[in-house]
Amino acid sequence: MYGKPAWGTVLPLAGMAAAPEAIPGLPLAKALQATAGAGFALYCLTALVLISIRIRMRWRIHSNTTGAEQPHEHLGQK
Secondary structure, eight states: OOSSOOHHHHGGGGGGGSOGGGSTTHHHHHHHHHHHHHHHHHHHHHHHHHHHHHHHHHHHHHHHOOGGGOTTTTTTOO
């Protein structure tokens, strides 16, 4: 029981000994992984561009308004 592993745990490791070129579908899996990596990089780049545009627009709005021109400054005053 404790000295020998069960056959179910040993047999799946037999596939690990095969050469990677002999495994069908491995080139397709590598291509799909590369495509997914490129898609994720494009997603991150798009998010970075959108965030930087938003920050720049907020900075321009903030820099264009001065202390005397603050919107809604008159609210609350009677």
